[in-house]
Amino acid sequence: MKDDDFYESVSEAMITLTDISKLYQNGAVEVTAIKQISLNIKKGEFVSIMGPSGSGKSTLMNIIGCLDTQDSGSYELDGIQIESLQEKELDRVRNQKIGFIFQSFNLLPKQTILRNVELPMIYGLYSRKERVERAQLLLDKVGLGDRIKNRPNELSGGQRQRVAIARALAMNPSILLADEPTGNLDTASAADIMHLFSQLNEEGTTVILVTHDPQIADYGTRIVLFGDGEIRSDVRKTHDRNVGETSGLTREFWHRT
Template sequence: MITLTDITKVYKNGPLEVQALSPVNLKVERGEFVAIMGSSGSGKSTLMNIIGCLDVPTSGSYNLDGEDVHKLNEDELSRVRNQKIGFVFQSFNLLGRQTVLQNVTLPMMYAGISREKRNERALDLLARVGLEGRVKHRPTELSGGQKQRVAIARALTMNAPILLADEPTGNLDTKSSHEIMALFKQIHEEGTTIVLVTHEPDIAEHADRVLLFGDGKLLKDTRKGSVYS
């Protein structure tokens, strides 16, 4: 599903260069649940942005579900992001003036799906995440956990085979975090490939595989059954 070969990322600021990622080689198979861990500045968010086609590597190649990402133009990258990848962010990224229903239907609107079909799909997903009673509310009227449930419903609208989550529990209390991770587990069990960035070991324990990054390098690749630390 995801193959990264000799991926590097260098950020330039005038004469200064910052090596965010040293050569990274990584494969994520279809149906895996992978957590990426590391301290601030370890390169984990940079890697997530490259996987999500939100940033491009300085060198190396990236094959996503059989497509060479480097060869795609902007329109093709937009299609990949819309159809193959669902995104969940720490800050939720909901539109404050839109209702819960409108926020969830947004990716489908961009895809040209009819209003009737996108509303039907959004309502089904909101029921799935336990928010069928909040469809007319706006984000300011929701708790942090509810906002993240809206974001997850939105990420699932296009039936994308990959779900990327960047610190999805970072702004949540413990109870809400556990509820969100239970939802991720359910989504994974239904066949979605999940790649999740976190700095919290207890959140990483929900994954089947944990990748530990430091100084832009993949330091450790641990399968389930080991102790994450």
């Protein structure tokens, strides 16, 4: 399928953002976060939203993740109009459709990693047996199956992020959202984590990544460049997914920013 055809099938989009804007007050200062963003993301994509800090990419991420609401514009996820949802329905969307991964991991420090991965399923009203089984499965998948009784502070940064990824996958979400997932990791762990994302994406998981680091963004198959609250460019890479090998188009854009 040619690139153009791919873009044309908007009706198959999982996420449709239309004219999304958000401003917010930071004390006395009014900050314009994003201006009239429109974006479609299909199922199975690996989208990297890249831009310098303050460009609004995190704000957009939070809106996609239903942690924040836009001031104007519409957001449709899996056919659901998000802004029309009640509080309880939003809770359910966060629980079932979205898996969030944070730069600072955001695990519960006083619980075992098994408990941490169970947490979304607790709110999803899974039975204890189901939860524990699935949590074990997911931790096996990310390579930490033998350390389920450990607490997060007993693990390295890379390991913690892997727990976070396992947790994010717990409810089999429609999208994985990762906000600077490698920001607190050393180069080797960062590479590990990104490989994990690639692997999950190959297995069919839709991944949306936000980062300021071009090399991290490169793991994605589609790079959306953000600047001053706007999309500067939106480019699909060629099918060559190897790290370090980039299409000419994207390299050109990187040199611009």
